[in-house]
Amino acid sequence: MILLSDLARQFQSIKQEIFQQFELFIDSGKYIIGDYVSLLEKKIADKVGTSYAISVANGTDALILTLEAYGIGEGDEVITTPYTFFATAEAISRRGAKPVFVDVDPVTYNMDPFQVEALITPRTKAILPVHLFGQPADMDHINLLAQKYGLVVIEDACQAFGAKYKGRPVGSLGDAACFSFFPTKNLGTMGDGGIVVTSNPEIAEKIRKLRHHGSKVKYYHDDLGYNSRLDELHAMILLIALDRIDIWNDRRRILAERYRKELFHLPYLDLPEDSKDSFSVYHLFCIGSDQRDFITTMLQESGVQTGVYYPCPLHLQKAYDHLHYQKGDFPAAEKLSNRLFAIPMNPFLTESEQDEIISLLKNFRSIS
Numbered sequence: 629m630i631l632l633s634d635l636a637r638q639f640q641s642i643k644q645e646i647f648q649q650f651e652l653f654i655d656s657g658k659y660i661i662g663d664y665v666s667l668l669e670k671k672i673a674d675k676v677g678t679s680y681a682i683s684v685a686n687g688t689d690a691l692i693l694t695l696e697a698y699g700i701g702e703g704d705e706v707i708t709t710p711y712t713f714f715a716t717a718e719a720i721s722r723r724g725a726k727p728v729f730v731d732v733d734p735v736t737y738n739m740d741p742f743q744v745e746a747l748i749t750p751r752t753k754a755i756l757p758v759h760l761f762g763q764p765a766d767m768d769h770i771n772l773l774a775q776k777y778g779l780v781v782i783e784d785a786c787q788a789f790g791a792k793y794k795g796r797p798v799g800s801l802g803d804a805a806c807f808s809f810f811p812t813k814n815l816g817t818m819g820d821g822g823i824v825v826t827s828n829p830e831i832a833e834k835i836r837k838l839r840h841h842g843s844k845v846k847y848y849h850d851d852l853g854y855n856s857r858l859d860e861l862h863a864m865i866l867l868i869a870l871d872r873i874d875i876w877n878d879r880r881r882i883l884a885e886r887y888r889k890e891l892f893h894l895p896y897l898d899l900p901e902d903s904k905d906s907f908s909v910y911h912l913f914c915i916g917s918d919q920r921d922f923i924t925t926m927l928q929e930s931g932v933q934t935g936v937y938y939p940c941p942l943h944l945q946k947a948y949d950h951l952h953y954q955k956g957d958f959p960a961a962e963k964l965s966n967r968l969f970a971i972p973m974n975p976f977l978t979e980s981e982q983d984e985i986i987s988l989l990k991n992f993r994s995i996s
């Protein structure tokens with residue numbers, strides 16, 4: 629089977645270094661918030677271009693703690709996209725705030741900033757764009773609106789480590805940003821992890837306390853917090869992966885370019901565009917088709933894994949029945965949910981594997 633993301637190959641490629649570090653890790657005797665975590669936080673802040681990075685237990689907590697640090701909760705509204713992983717909106721709801729969905733741009737799959745203004749109310753506190761599949765959202769227009777209305781901008785960059793917008797790294801484009809280190813993410817570990825980046829010292833301080841039971845001085849608790857820390861073990865692995873991330877992302881971009889070049893002329897496929905403003909890192913490579921079911925079945929039967937991201941937009945999820953959205957409310961997001969599917973995309977996909985996928989797609993006989 630040719631896999632969407634081949635984690636075994638990825639971690640085999642850094643296995644020797646992990647084993648070497650593992651000896652030092654055991655001997656360090658420090659397994660929670662030690663030198664690996666501090667070093668990772670410093671390196672990630674440097675790379676993203678923010679003053680602070682605060683690691684947490686996962687990307688979902690990164691979002692929840694960030695919203696909490698900005699005081700967002702009961703009675704507040706946060707504008708976000710319905711076409712993303714559930715955790716984006718779940719984090720807003722977990723704070724007791726209300727996710728307000730806005731439709732996406734059919735080309736970038738990201739929040740359409742030109743539909744945001746009509747949704748802003750006195751209760752709106754933040755805009756939460758997602759850089760979906762590694763492609764940066766239209767941050768200039770989002771930031772302009774945020775400035776005009778005094779809103780906080782929190783980037784959900786969980787799928788986009790290393791992506792750039794107009795030459796600037798995602799994560800440095802809003803007030804704060806959240807990354808996930810879930811194994812399949814561009815920069816992932818062999819378990820759960822996440823990080824918040826920001827240049828706001830008060831927000832950084834609040835998140836640092838929140839992740840550790842609201843405590844700054846040991847056994848003195850200023851607030852209620854969480855137990856949401858990144859393990860030293862994962863920080864150790866992530867430091868090794870971080871040294872590779874640019875090479876891995878570049879490889880993804882080369883594969884994406886090749887897919888585009890070979891497949892763009894096929895009338896039954898839509899390919900993602902590479903806009904001049906953005907440097908996408910292709911967390912996933914999703915293509916669209918009216919004949920998704922036939923094509924994905926054909927690929928799977930030929931040994932190529934496919935996936936549907938995401939089959940149900942968030943406004944139509946059962947968990948959000950109480951928000952009373954209806955089918956047809958966000959036509960662009962709904963259309964993508966019905967058409968898109970992911971084909972293998974990872975730094976360890978070989979050229980000959982990619983050739984095989986390309987030729988299967990080219991030889992697909994249109995049924996209609």
Ligand SMILES: *Cc1c(COP(=O)(O)O)cnc(C)c1O
Nearest residue numbers: 686687688713715716786808810
């Ligand atoms: C993965 C993901 C999250 C959640 O990250 P976890 O580490 O799995 O909690 C949030 N938002 C988006 C867009 C994601 O892809």
